[in-house]
Amino acid sequence: MLSWSVIEYRAKYEAAGELSHVKDIIKWGTDYFLKTFNHTMDTINTLLHRKTIYLRIIVGVGDASEGSLSPNDLYCWMRPEDIDYPQAVTECHSCSDLVAEMATAVASASIVFKDNKAYTQKLVHGAKILFIFARGGAWLYYATGNSSYLKFATTTGLAKHAGAFWGGPYYGVLSWDNKLTVA
Structure with missing residues (x-):
């Protein structure tokens, strides 16, 4: 969410003199995420995570x-x-919800850091690995321009799974378990 705000309102952050500060905050988080798995590999099957209140x-x-x-x-x-x-640290082999959030955060941060090519490439590679582990396409499409990510994110099956066809009072509401609105 913080990266998204920088993508949308970069000029406002610059005008307020806070762009460098907010980028430091984002980098702190993405550096932590990259330490939870081997981001130099092409695939992963394990992620380390802290057992937090959320979990x-x-x-x-x-x-x-x-x-x-x-x-x-x-x-x-x-x-x-x-x-x-x-703090307990455990291995996670099936935490796709957590990993999808991480892929989104890392991919969107890569757009924020587009002026730092090496770091952006590191983030995009990490997001791709996380995507393979959990699937998180819309932000990866935006970060890479690769239409296969967009195709995955806009499939009818994904929309159906997210409840897009039944409507309901919460469809279209951004929440912890529904990011389709952002996509």
Whole structure:
């Protein structure tokens, strides 16, 4: 989302003198993502991730440790750099929702960093690998111009799976589990 805002409002960030700052923030996140898998390979089948609140609550992975005297992510909401207790890191072999979000973030960040060709190529390659793992086409099409990504992102099957044909009150609403509106 932050990369998207820079893509859309780059001139505003420049006028406010914040473009360099926001790019540093985006780079911090994308560098972290690239460290969670071997981004130099052509395919991956494993991703390392922290068991975060998102995964505990939405996916039901991990232990919230209610009543525990030990700190955990539910009771210690703070900046990651201030956390001084152990954080679980696990391997993920079927976390396509997480990986699709990462592919989107990395591909959109590659557009933000188009003035840094080497970093952009690194991000696009990482996004392609993540796409293969999870499939995340619209932003990869935008980042690369490769129409096969657009074709995948606009297939009837994908729209049907996202609930595009049944309408409903939430169709077209951007949320954690529906990014079709952005595509």
